[in-house]
Amino acid sequence: MTVVDDLDWTRIGAELDAGGHAMTGPLLDAGTCAALAGLYGRDTPFRSRVVMERHGFGKGEYKYFTHPLPDPVAALRAPLYRRLAPIANRWAEAMGLDTRYPAEHAEFLERCHAAGQTRPTPLLLKYGPGDYNCLHQDLYGETVFPLQIAILLSEPGSGFTGGEFVLTEQRPRMQSRATVVPLGLGEGVIFAVDQRPVQGSRGPYRVRHRHGVSPVRSGERHTLGIIFHDAA
Ligand SMILES: O=C(O)CCC(=O)C(=O)O
Ligand SMILES: [Fe+2]
Known part of the structure; x- marks a missing residue:
């Protein structure tokens, strides 16, 4: 059993189906969060740094991890994938898509690598006062796993204010709806990368x-993002 297996997967699956996102409850303890956030200032174990303002992505910065992924990241990625693959397959079937996801992450990564997507995508983000992250989708090539997770590494209130995780949902021919996800320290939100099926009255x-x-209004906010497809 890992911490991942201890999560309430019945509730998480139902909330993902109903709204495209689910909070995990506590996933990382305060010490692990602080240790991960503390990696940000170091050169290793990262492959690149992105200053969001330079690309019009927002304000703040992030770093992509390189191999070998540090323990908490590696220890979460495969077990989370294993739990999410059946949900991804259910969604693909409901959307009439042919894609099916293998049961194990290692096998899915082989598919990414065969498609030329070989660079790891887990990342650490850092935001200070006035920083924000524009609405976006983390697509890094043709091969996409449809769910991802962001884990809050800072304490809301005492560590930072503002800086809320926001998810929007765009229904066909309708305006977008936004949801604010009130994460606690060490808590994750699992959410749809792009498309999700909804059961309408007419199908x-x-x-x-x-x-x-x-x-972010004050303080410093760090997050760990785990994306399951690798990047081109
Ligand atoms: O900082 C956040 O809460 C969101 C980070 C993000 O965009 C991601 O993990 O993909
Ligand atoms: Fe993102």
Whole structure:
């Protein structure tokens, strides 16, 4: 059993189906959160640093991890994938898509690598006062796993204010709806990368999601993002 297996997967599956996102409850303890956030200032174990303002992505910065992924990240990625693959397959079937996801993450990564997506995508993000993350989708090539997780490494209130995780849902021919996800320290939100099926009264249809972070008002906010496809 890992901490991942201890999560309430019945509730998480139902909430993902109903709204495209689910909070995990506590996933990392305060010491692990502080240790991960503390890696940010170091050169290793990262492959690149992105200053969001330079790309119009928002304000703040992030770093992509390189191999070998540090323990908490590696220890979460495969077990989370194993729990999410059946949900991803259910969604693909409901949307009439041919894609099916293998049971194990290692096998899915082989598919990414065969498609030329070889660079790891887990990342650490850092936001200070006034920083924010524009609404976006983390697509890094043709091969996409449809769910991802962001874990809050800072304490809301005492560590930072503002900086809320936001998820939008765009229904066909309708305006977007935004949801603010009130994460606690060490808590994750699992959410749809892009498309998700919704059961309408006249049959299933697809909605599209985007996610971002509202401006931080004070303090410093760190997050760990785990994306299951690798990047081109
Ligand atoms: O900082 C956040 O809460 C969101 C980070 C993000 O965009 C991601 O993990 O993909
Ligand atoms: Fe993202």
